[in-house]
Amino acid sequence: MFNLSKALVNNTALIWDVTKDPCSWKGVECTPGNSSITEISLSGVYLYSLDFLPLLCQIDSLVSLDLSNNHLTSIPDKFIIDCGGIGGLQLLNISRNMLGLGGTDLPTFHGFVGLKFLDLSFNSFSGNISLQFEGLVALKSLNLSSNNFSGLIPTNLGKAMALEELQLSKNSFEGGIPDQMIDYPNLTLVDLSVNRLSGPVPARIGDLSKLEVLILSTNSLSGKIPETLSSMKSLSRFAAHQNNFEGPIPSGLTRFIKNLDLSYNKLTGSIPSDMLSPPNLQTVDLSYNLLTGQIPSNISPSMVRLRLGSNSLNGTIPSATFGTLENLLFLELENNSLIGSVPPDLGSCRNLMLLNLAGNKLNGALPGQLGGLSQLQVLELQSNKLVGEIPFEITQLPKLSILNMSWNSLNGSIPSTISSLQGLTNLDLQGNNLSGSIPRTIANMDSLLELQLGGNQLSGVIPRMPVKLQIALNLSTNLLEGPIPKSLAQLIGLEVLDLSNNKLSGEIPNYLTQMTALTQLLLSNNQLSGLIPEFNPRLTFDAKGNKYLFNASTPNTSPRSAKKGKSVTAASVIGFAVGVVIGIAISYNFYKINFYVAVVKHYGITAAIRTCFW
Structure with missing residues (x-):
């Protein structure tokens, strides 16, 4: 040593x-x-x-x-x-x-x-x-x-x-996965993920009676999911996402499994009715497949994460089931064809941290019971057919960081209590029918990095905004009026500012040229006027549709300059006329001068010099 x-x-x-x-x-x-x-x-x-x-x-x-x-x-x-x-x-x-x-x-x-x-x-x-x-x-x-x-x-x-x-x-x-691997009878863990494997999984895989974890993700494996996996009593985790598996999901696959991930494949057919119900089942990810049919109504009380997004599932969200899922943390059903209303029973999932129902055909009003999700951090309901007002209860979720209810048909005003969401970083309400003014309390949302309110019917002036806005401030396609406020100068980290398609007036403030983080500035189709400031050429700038705006290289067409132009034109005409008259007079007097000079030279009369300037 x-x-x-x-x-x-x-x-x-x-x-x-x-x-x-x-x-x-x-x-x-x-x-x-x-x-x-x-x-x-x-x-x-x-x-x-x-x-x-x-x-x-x-x-x-x-x-x-x-x-x-x-x-x-x-x-x-x-x-x-x-x-x-x-x-x-x-x-x-x-x-x-x-x-x-x-x-x-x-x-x-x-x-x-x-x-x-x-x-x-x-x-x-x-x-x-x-x-x-x-x-x-x-x-x-x-x-x-x-x-x-x-x-x-x-x-x-x-x-x-x-x-x-x-x-x-x-x-x-x-x-392929070699058959000889099955000859190791004591295998409990096999991880072959992130390689270039192809072909089917050997049916003999079911002979590995001690196998507990099988990870085949991110390869190019194909064929069907072996039915023999359903009889492996020791198998607790099976992950095979990002492959080319096809065909239906074998019945009984989750009989003993606790964690299953078959996302990003080409699986077809419906979800077996017994697939989500085994009492030990904790996580299921079937997202990004070609699955059809309805979501099974029986769901394991041990379920922690359920991901079924980006399929072609239809029918309604099973409501009564979710009232008993106290362990559920993540529910992701986005990008399907689900119909009906958002179940009020979802509000009973007290520990839910993420709820994603976006990209479906859900309708009706949002239930106030969602306000009971005290642990919720992400709520995504965009691209549905939801109507009614934004429930007050949603503005009271203490841990919410992302709220997206865009591209629905929500109406009414934005609740002033929205500022209670002090942890919110992303708020997206664009593409609805919201009206009224933007609440002044929005300035108190100190954590907000992105605010999307475009495509509504909001009116009034632009209020003071949260100073930490960074990703985007989108107020486009509304009915906002008045000048671009000086308070926006505080948004020194803002990258995208979209105020297009409103009724804003006045000049473009020079302080916008000093917001160095800006990558896009969209001011088109307003009623702005005056000289366009000189912006960094790397900035994407659009101010089309403001007919009274001009820059140094184009004529000034503002109302003031139009009146001034008329005066200048009139003065030019008058000046031309006066010039003609003066020219004639000068020519006449010049003739007279020449005449008297000739007389002086001939007669030597000095007095005549005074006479020519009378």
Whole structure:
């Protein structure tokens, strides 16, 4: 250990006091009584030199060695030879280094007869895997995720077939899921996500009777979801999103599963009537498929997250069911063809944090019971057919940060109590039939970053706005009048300002040129007048439809300048006439001067000089 300490002193942030017992050193664990060293952790100590590695293998009592989160670039052959001879070594973690960088190959692990856990994840290994792990007879967990491996899924992973956990995610493996993988009967976790796998899932997958977690997401797998998954009693999590699976969802798939994600596939047919009801079911994500039919009315009381958005589901939202879902945190039913009203029973989901019903055909008035969702942070109801006024109760949701009720047929005024939503960052009410003035209390919404009120019938003047607005302020297509207020100068971080299609008058304020964060300024179709200030050319600026606006390179056509133009024209005519008269007079007098000069020259009469200027 003292030789190891000397080797480490120049290339690590770790300092070991050689005057003390090594069992007291940081990262070192020993047996009871400190008779021998069993564990060494050098994780995250900025190791980059390889010289010390063989020294570690001189500790023949070593059970666990953690070299993760350093800057190691390769594994020396001597390390493999020497450490491979430590029969008691069970755990080797060299994850989060730079192994393989520069093209160094994955070594073949000779020996290591007692090694159970090997973690080489988050490195830069590449190429195919063949027999490098075949000699690891005791191997139970292999993690090769987040490398650059390619070729087929490896199947020679220990002659004893003792493997329990196989993590190969975030590589470039291709081809199909091999049948030979099913020959490892003790597998409890298989993660093959984010690769280039294709083809169907082997029907024999159901033979893995101990499998608890199966993750196949983000590949190009196709075919149907195997029905054999429905009989796997130990399977608690199945994730296969972002693939090309098609066909119907097998009946009974969630009989034992707690967490299911089949989103972003091509699944068709209806949701099986028993699919959402198993009592242990906690999360279901079937979004972005081609599913039709109605939402099953029986939903597990353990449900935490239910995502069914972006399908072709129809019918109404089952109402009575949601009154009992006290554990539900996320309900996402957006972009379907759901009809009917928003169920008042949703207000009983006391712990609901996100409710997304956008992009359906829901109608009727919003129920005030939604005000009971005291934990709600996101409420999205846009693009429906909702009518009536904005319920006062919604303005009392204490944790709401995003409220979107745009593109409906809501009417009435914006409640002044909207300012009670002090945590709100995004408010979108555009595309409704809201009328009246914009509440002055809106200036008190200190957290607001985006305000979308365009496409309504709002009137009056523009009030003071929240000073932290950043993403957008959209007041377009309303009936607003008066000048562009000076108070907008406080919105120094605003990126988009849209005041188009109103009845605003007066000049464009010069302070708008100093709002450097602006990327879009839309003032078209108002009644603005005067000189257009000079804006940054990178700004998208539109002021068309204001006939009395002009800039330095175009004629001034404002009402004042039009009157002034008429006066100038009249003066020009008068001036021309006077000029003609004066010209005639000058010509006549010039003739007279010439006449008298001639007389003077002939007669020498000086008095005649005075006579010519009478």
